[in-house]
Amino acid sequence: MKKLKKFLAMMISMVMVLSMATVGFATTGGTGSLTVQLTGENKLDSGKSHTVKLYKLLNIVSYSGDKYSYSLNGDYTEAIKKALKKESISNDEIIAEIGKINESSNPTTQQFANALEAQGISTNIEGKITSGNNSVTINNLEAGYYLIVLDNAKAIQATLKNVVNDNNGTVTLKEEAPSITKKGFDKNNKPVTDVQIGDIVTYTITTTIPKKFTKYTITDIITKGLSFVNFDESEFTVPGKLGIKVTLKENTNTPEENEEDITQTSGIEANIEKTKDEKNQDKMTIDLSNYINSNQDKVGKILTIRYKAKVNENALVTEKNSAKLEYGNDPDKIITTKPEEVKTPTFPVHIKKTDEGETSFLEGAEFELYHDNGSGTAATGTAIKVTGDSGVYKIHTDQSAEINETVKTKMVTVKEITTDNFDKNGGYNLVINGLKAGTYWLKETKAPDGYNLLKNNIKITVKNNKDGSYEISKDDTKAENNIVKIVNTPGSQLPETGGTGTLLLTAVGALLVAVAMIRFMRRKQEN
Missing domain, CATH: 2.60.40.10 (Immunoglobulins)
Structure with a gap:
């Protein structure tokens, strides 16, 4: 009996130790909340909004401190394999690969997000951040490892975050809507401030390759004082396809000489036509949708389009032209940016x-x-x-x-x-x-x-x-x-030789001589 009691006591102790060890090692994930806050410039116009998308890639089984136990969310298994371009790997290997994102030779978070969304998957959770606000809090999230994506935004707008057990986590994303910049340069590649009729100006339109959009179109309208010319400065006749130059480089800090000329391989075209209004101006349309959607591996790179225009005889002091960007995934919610103007006065x-x-x-x-x-x-x-x-x-x-x-x-x-x-x-x-x-x-x-x-x-x-x-x-x-x-001052009138002025002088002189002769004769008679 004593031996049995000792055995039972030992077993109870072991159970208690194991129970305590289990509780000390792992806590279940539970639910949590996440606040997404925005910072940055070039924000959406009033009345527009950002959509924050959350994809729960992994379930959190348990955690302790900085140690986590994950399982794969089956809803995204096949999409994740395709996004990673590794379709013959196990679930455990997928989890390991997700942990390597942003490491050398692996996709960045943004590249992975682009590739994942390209699979046409649906989101777990969505939140809205309207213009004028800078954050949104999403509550009652199941514990998990989330991919957070800011829609209607430029590149580098995705991040990965653990959400567990009411931790009220916060992530900050850079709020920058897709945009373009436009500049003008003279023949010496100096920024143009004013022009003379006959000058040729090289214009540049620059944008950052964004995530996929069903519409991403640049429209550029020039005034009557400018005429499109081909990039080799030959005459261009409207309507038609304008000769342009398209280049790509890593970022804004990359030297210009490192630009890659993709004019012949990009398929990007500049279509010129007249505006359908009373102004009847020349309008250039460049549709970048196909190029961007086919080159998601280039997200974050700088695309520059160069074209040329000649200052014609209609140029005025108020001379300027402008370009705008239209983008979006919903035909009913296309966003149009504020026009980028370049002034070229004469x-x-x-x-x-x-x-x-x-x-x-x-x-x-x-x-x-x-x-x-x-x-x-x-x-x-x-x-x-x-x-x-x-x-x-x-x-x-x-x-x-x-x-x-x-x-x-x-x-x-x-x-x-x-x-x-x-x-x-x-x-x-x-x-x-x-x-x-x-x-x-x-x-x-x-x-x-x-x-x-x-x-x-x-x-x-x-x-x-x-x-x-x-x-x-x-x-x-x-x-x-x-x-x-x-x-101007008028010239003075001078006497003319042989004119009436000379005759008058001669007559006066003759009269004086005659008077002198008469007086001389009278004096002689008196003597």
């Missing part, structure tokens, strides 16, 4: 040719305009070629063109121009449009009839204020109302 110079008293406009004066050569006083080199007449001229689009009836260098003043030309309605009698900011020299080559030719060339300075306005100066003095006043 400027006019208005001239008032007048007399000393400013009582009248002087017509018939001829001028030529020259670029500043750095000498400070001279108007040398080749005069700028223009087109136009009746006092209104524009810089010619081709400065290498031969002089003819249309292409000229001489500009002639007229009587006051009272019609509206380039932001001025009266107060001038000569205008030249299409100049970029800089220094020019105006040379009078013929004076108005009856007036003297100007002895000195006139220095004209065009300043871009970068706020949509400009400033014109004459000989370093700001021109009032941006109108350059040029005064």
